[in-house]
Structures are given as structure tokens and as C-alpha cells.
Amino acid sequence: MRAEHEYIELVALTRAGDDEAYGELYERTVTDVYRTVRFLINHVSDTEDLVQDIYIQAYRSLDRYDAKRAFRPWLMGITMRQVKNYRRRKLTQIRFNKRIEKSDSGLEVDFSVDLISKLAHQPLLDQVRRLPYKLQQVVTLHYLNEYTQEEIALILDIPLGTVKSRIHAALGKLRQKTSVIHSFEKRKGGGLA
Amino acid sequence: MKLEDELRSAYRQETMKWSNSPGGKENMLKAIRSRSRGNRRPRKWLVAAIIAAVLIIPTGAYAGYTYLADDIYGSEQNIRVLGGTADDYNRLEAKLQEAKAHFSDHEFTQYMSLLKQLGQMALAHADPQGELHPEQWSTVDQEKYNQLVASLEPFFERLENASEQKEMMDREQFRTETYKAAEERLSKEEFIEFQALFENMEKYEAIVVDKDGSIHEEQLSVEQKKDLDHVREKFYSYLRQLGL
Numbered sequence: 001m002r003a004e005h006e007y008i009e010l011v012a013l014t015r016a017g018d019d020e021a022y023g024e025l026y027e028r029t030v031t032d033v034y035r036t037v038r039f040l041i042n043h044v045s046d047t048e049d050l051v052q053d054i055y056i057q058a059y060r061s062l063d064r065y066d067a068k069r070a071f072r073p074w075l076m077g078i079t080m081r082q083v084k085n086y087r088r089r090k091l092t093q094i095r096f097n098k099r100i101e102k103s104d105s106g107l108e109v110d111f112s113v114d115l116i117s118k119l120a121h122q123p124l125l126d127q128v129r130r131l132p133y134k135l136q137q138v139v140t141l142h143y144l145n146e147y148t149q150e151e152i153a154l155i156l157d158i159p160l161g162t163v164k165s166r167i168h169a170a171l172g173k174l175r176q177k178t179s180v181i182h183s184f185e186k187r188k189g190g191g192l193a
Numbered sequence: 194m195k196l197e198d199e200l201r202s203a204y205r206q207e208t209m210k211w212s213n214s215p216g217g218k219e220n221m222l223k224a225i226r227s228r229s230r231g232n233r234r235p236r237k238w239l240v241a242a243i244i245a246a247v248l249i250i251p252t253g254a255y256a257g258y259t260y261l262a263d264d265i266y267g268s269e270q271n272i273r274v275l276g277g278t279a280d281d282y283n284r285l286e287a288k289l290q291e292a293k294a295h296f297s298d299h300e301f302t303q304y305m306s307l308l309k310q311l312g313q314m315a316l317a318h319a320d321p322q323g324e325l326h327p328e329q330w331s332t333v334d335q336e337k338y339n340q341l342v343a344s345l346e347p348f349f350e351r352l353e354n355a356s357e358q359k360e361m362m363d364r365e366q367f368r369t370e371t372y373k374a375a376e377e378r379l380s381k382e383e384f385i386e387f388q389a390l391f392e393n394m395e396k397y398e399a400i401v402v403d404k405d406g407s408i409h410e411e412q413l414s415v416e417q418k419k420d421l422d423h424v425r426e427k428f429y430s431y432l433r434q435l436g437l
Contacts (some may be wrong), residue, residue, distance in 0.1 A: 018223055026218050051213055055221045062302040063343075075230070124203045144204040175196055190308070 007071035015062060026055055029072060032145055033079050039140055040083050043131065054082045069154070073147065077155045078138065085134070127174055135170040138163055271386040292352055304348050311341050374435050381432075397421050 001069045013021035033054060036049040058078050065074060126140055141155065149167065153160040172176075291299050314337065318330060327338050368391070377385045400412055413421060 019226060022225070023218055023222055026221060030213050033214040035211050038211055039208065041203075048214060048217065051217065052221050052224065056224055059225050061280065107399065124199055125207055128200075139200070140204070143200040146201075171196060174200075 006072055009065050011062060011071065013065065014049070014059070022059060025071075029075055030055075032072070033075065036140060037081060037083060038147060039144060040133075040136065041086060041124075046086070050082060050086055054079050058083060065176060070151070073155050076141070076145070076147070077157070080155060107124045124174070128170075131170055132172060135166055135173070138166045139170045142167060252344070292348075295352060297349075302347075304345075307345050307348070308343060309340075311345065314338055314341070371432075371435070378435060379431075385429050387428075390424055390431065393424045394428055397424070 007025065010021045010025045030051065034047065034051050037050055038044065039053070041047060041050065054075075058075055061078060065071075102169065128136055131139070137156070139150055141152045142149070147155065149160060149163045152163045156163070207302070292304060296304060314334070318326075318334070327335050371391070372388070375384050380385060395415070397417070400417075
């Protein structure tokens, strides 16, 4: 509760023209934003730029921020919209847009990330990445960021029931997939345990 | 371990060492400061709006869009004075048409009325190149300008979103145009190969792109990936040949 009060104070200072206050808001929130974005877009070098865009966008939207709402979910809502725009841009590239020549990164999954995640041996997160984006999104908000289902509904501007059913569907799919992997590893006689 | 706990700990392990670069905050603040001082990167719609507004006012008539369109073409002289080219005007015409199609009548009237106010400011303050330097104005004017820009912002945003969506719809058209160019410039055999490559690319796209737009190249087998690289390379070299 106290932290929330401090956020609101920093917002008020920023609105009054104190840039340093906004810098403080940035420092308190950037790690969460960065990790979420990086996981969802799975591209290291674009993450940095996108995070900067998110904070610039949030700064410009600050006038519309309602101090009765919690700050972090509000910021995460902006983050999700920017990620959506990014994905849309990428998709336009993959769809043979005329700019195709400039980069074919639309199809190229960032190789280094792929490699690192393999080295880190995170098959579970690989499974998460294979879920439809809408499911990945709620799972990440819930288990990486620890947002409550109510907060996720606000962030994504969707009904609470939809959040619940998406989490439920995602866990169901993950259970199916991981049980296949586990039984495979047992048969190999190795595995994690 | 329960799946939910496993997820939490997997996320924690994976992202533990991820953090934004130390210079991130300063860069972000720099970007914000330069924007609020008024020399922010001009947005394409804002620029169009200012040219539009500057043009509208000298005619003294603000009857509505039809009049403006007629007028634009009759006033190339004005264009040059303000450092614009005929191309700028064609673009502006297209943008206004787009806006008119996109907004309701009521919204369009509102949009044009805001542009008019912006135009009055532009007339009073623009330098010979037609550029605005709000940071040099009085605080009253600056405030008025910021308010205008802020009320125009939602309109611009909607227009930009609309054109983004349109880009995605343009795919069919892209295919038709590309085929046409390819047919003209390539030999018959090459054209046939090009068509096959195009279809191949679409086939792979259908596999790797989900309904919701996420890309999953890992769904391809090793052979398919190899084949895709091969197809892609050839396809791009054709596109380059076609100047696309």
C-alpha cells in the first residue's frame, strides 16, 4: 500500500514537470517490464528499443492516468499494447511486405536467445512459448509477474472469466505436453530427478 | 513439484539475469526532454496537418473538404513558398481523403476544425520553411499549441492504426502487383519458378504463423528449415531483381 502511495506521488511530481521523478518511476518498474517484454517477443536486441518506446508512451499518457488505479498494472497495460504493435509490425514484415529486403528478421527467431534457453535447460518455458500468444501472455503475467487474475483482466482489458479460462486452458496444455516429456525421460532412464 | 510452482521457478531462473542496459534510463529521459522542448521528431500526420492548415487559411474559406481539395490543386504557388512540393500536396490529398473515409461526418468536422486552429497558429508563427518552433513562443501560445496537439493526438493515433491495418490487408494487392512486375521483367521459365517460390513461401508461412499471429519456426522439421532457407534466398534474389 505504501509503495502504491509513493508511485502516485512520483506520478504527480512528473506531471508537475519533474523529470527526475519519472526517472525514479522507471528505475522501480523497468526490470519487470524488461523481462516481460523480452520473454514475450523473444528477441534481445529489439527489447531495449521497445522498452524505451513503452516508457515514452507511458510518459505521454500520464495525463490520462487515473490515480485511483494501481500504477504497475496501468503501466503493464501500456506495455502489452506496445508489444502487440511490435508483433503486428513483425507480422507485416513476414507477410512479404515491400520492406522485406531490408531485413528478414520477421522469420528469424533470435538465435542467441534460442541457444541460451536451450543451455539453461528450460523445456517448460519452451512449451510456454509454443502456446498461442494469448495464452503465453496471461501465463507470463501471472507466473512471471505474479499479477492476480483481477489485475490481468484490467491490464488486458478483458473480462475476469476470460482470464480464468485462458490460464486454465494454458495449464491444461502444459500438463499434457510435460507429461509426455517426463515419461520419455523416464524411459531413457535419466531425467531431471 | 506442482506445475504452477514449476512455472514460477522456471520463469525466475530464466529471467534472473535479464536486465535493461544501465544507460537505458538516461536515454529515455533524453528522449522525453527533447520532445517536451518542442523539437520532437515531427510525426508524419502532424506535418501533414500543418501543411493542410497553412494552406486552408490563406484562402479565407473554411467551408469543408470539397472546397479544400479544389483549392489545393489551384495553389501550387503557395506550396512552393512554404517549401513544399507538388508531391507533398498529393500525399496530403490522399491523407485527407483517408481521414474523411475513416471518420464520421461529425468527427471529420471536428478534426478539420482542430486543423484550422493549428493552421492559425502556424500562420502566425511558422518560419519561411513552414516549420514551427514552439520552444521560442510565449508560454500562453506554447500551452495553446500543446493543447491543440493533444486533442489532435487521438485522431492521429486512430489514423495511424488504420493505416497499419490497411498495410496488412494489402497483401493480396502486393501479390497481384508482384506477379505483374515479374511477368513483365522475367523470362517465362523464371516467372514460373518465381510463382512456385511465392507459393512455397506462403505454404511455410501457413505452418509457422499461428491464428493469433505468433511465429513458431520450430514447428518445422530440420529438412523443412533447410528448404525454407533455400526458398527464401532464391525468392529474395528475385525480389531484388524486380526492384522490390
